[in-house]
Amino acid sequence: MVFSILLMIVSGSRDYQTNKMIKNLVDEQPGLHIPPSLPGTHVYLSTQMYKWVNDTNLSVTVIHDVPLGYGISGVTHYIKHGTYVILLRWPTSTPQSDYTLLHEWGHVLQMHSGDLIEGRNSDWTWKGGDVDFSIPWALRPWEIQADSLADYHQLRLMPWRQYDPLR
Ligand SMILES: [Zn+2]
Numbered sequence: 001m002v003f004s005i006l007l008m009i010v011s012g013s014r015d016y017q018t019n020k021m022i023k024n025l026v027d028e029q030p031g032l033h034i035p036p037s038l039p040g041t042h043v044y045l046s047t048q049m050y051k052w053v054n055d056t057n058l059s060v061t062v063i064h065d066v067p068l069g070y071g072i073s074g075v076t077h078y079i080k081h082g083t084y085v086i087l088l089r090w091p092t093s094t095p096q097s098d099y100t101l102l103h104e105w106g107h108v109l110q111m112h113s114g115d116l117i118e119g120r121n122s123d124w125t126w127k128g129g130d131v132d133f134s135i136p137w138a139l140r141p142w143e144i145q146a147d148s149l150a151d152y153h154q155l156r157l158m159p160w161r162q163y164d165p166l167r
Contacts, residue, residue, distance in 0.1 A: 022077055026061045026085045033061040041093035042101055048157050049105045053112065059083040060108060062101075065091040074100040076107035078118035084108045095161060099150055102157075106149030107142070116142050 090097035110116035124131035
């Protein structure tokens with residue numbers, strides 16, 4: 001049940017039921033909402049990122065060990081302004097999962113600043129223009145920027161770590 005619903009999230013359109021399911025997983029109260037099972041490194045990174053954003057109205061829910069679609073290691077959803085959910089494929093902390101988490105936090109920053117907005121029907125806009133998903137992933141400006149943000153925060157928070165999937 002959960003598996004098929006989460007697959008629908010990443011495969012495109014989100015219907016009413018799917019939106020409702022995401023809403024049930026998300027805590028809209030301001031704060032960082034993480035399950036007790038979240039790996040310690042992910043707790044550390046998320047806590048530091050929440051502090052870095054420094055907005056007491058911000059609500060971020062992190063859910064891990066989510067069976068996302070093939071090749072997808074993380075997804076961030078816009079629930080409403082100030083309320084976001086990060087879904088991670090990974091059950092444990094690894095260099096890749098840590099980087100993915102920071103990349104998804106990059107999307108949180110983009111959404112919170114209003115640069116990246118997810119509409120009700122999964123119609124996304126980037127800096128006011130319609131998002132064109134026919135652009136290859138590696139050339140999408142919001143993905144390039146999310147990797148830059150992940151690079152920056154990885155260096156800031158884990159200076160011993162040099163993982164970058166694109167290089
Ligand atoms: Zn991304």
